[in-house]
Ligand SMILES: *[C@@H]1O[C@H](CO)[C@@H](O)[C@H](O)[C@H]1NC(C)=O
């Protein structure tokens with residue numbers, strides 16, 4: 001979900017001349033790089049590269065909602081483990097996986113995991129980042145006793161607990177996540193700002209991974225060089241475990 005996902009079209013306040021007018025929707029000029037026109041009548045914004053869909057007066061994201069008989073409804077919660085990919089067709093990381101390493105989720109990194117010698121062949125491959133979510137919380141899909149809970153850390157990066165530890169940094173947020181079947185993994189804490197991916201710093205090395213951040217009213221300016229993305233859910237069979245533990 002993004003900032004504009006439920007804005008009624010009438011409120012968009014489009015004014016001729018303000019936008020780079022190149023097309024018209026009914027009588028209204030609009031910039032097709034920023035809006036999509038439905039039925040030659042209704043304008044919806046494009047957010048995170050997704051032209052929002054239209055349902056009886058509201059624009060909505062297919063990562064969270066569906067429109068059935070002109071009624072907007074939430075997608076059902078996903079009930080099995082899943083992996084995530086970044087979604088924004090305008091970015092080079094479109095379709096790249098969310099990966100866990102160093103107690104931190106990034107986009108397009110390498111999943112880092114560990115398998116104790118005594119467990120050996122009984123460990124899952126550990127090369128994919130598998131996640132489970134329910135009741136607003138989220139955790140890593142692992143075998144290690146105690147599991148590994150995931151959370152928004154105080155910088156609004158996604159972190160997860162170390163194996164055998166329940167420690168979560170003070171100021172972290174452990175609830176308010178939505179995971180929708182056939183849709184996306186949504187942070188409901190940010191007042192609709194949604195996820196963003198920050199390109200690797202040119203000088204800092206760090207490989208091809210982009211940092212994943214959750215934006216909100218207060219950090220949006222600081223993260224202005226980051227690009228909005230949706231996180232697309234890919235459901236896996238019930239019981240899929242990704243690793244003994246992620247490191
Ligand atoms: C992970 O490892 C399994 C088994 O070795 C392999 O089939 C799969 O393609 C690998 N996945 C990735 C993303 O590398």
Ligand SMILES: *[C@@H]1O[C@H](CO)[C@@H](O)[C@H](O)[C@H]1NC(C)=O
Pocket residue numbers: 154155156215216217218219
């Ligand atoms: C927004 O995120 C920042 C971290 O980037 C955090 O310090 C701040 O408290 C958050 N703001 C709100 C309103 O939750």
